[in-house]
Amino acid sequence: YWFDLENNKETKLKLVPFCAMDITPLHYRSESPDKAIETLGHLMKKVNDVGGLFVSLWHNESFSETERWRGWRVVYESLLAKASKS
Numbered sequence: 001y002w003f004d005l006e007n008n009k010e011t012k013l014k015l016v017p018f019c020a021m022d023i024t025p026l027h028y029r030s031e032s033p034d035k036a037i038e039t040l041g042h043l044m045k046k047v048n049d050v051g052g053l054f055v056s057l058w059h060n061e062s063f064s065e066t067e068r069w070r071g072w073r074v075v076y077e078s079l080l081a082k083a084s085k086s
Helices: 023-028 033-049 073-085
Strands: none
Touching (some): 033 073
C-alpha cells in the first residue's frame, strides 16, 4: 500500500507494479516473438511459483500487426493461454 510520508501513515491506495512490458523483448532485448514467449513464460512461472501476481503492460499498438509489431500478437495470446492454465 502507498505510504503517505507527509502524514506518516499507510493509505488505502494499493500499488501493483508490472513485471513485463510489451516493448522490452522487442526493442530492448531484440528477441523474436518465439523467444519472447519463452522468456515471458519463464518469468510468469517464476512469479507464480512464489505466489506472486504477474502483471504485464501492453500498448494498443502491439496488437496491430503493423510494421515492427508484425507477428507479436501471438506473444500476448500465448501468455493469456499460460495464465489461464495456472
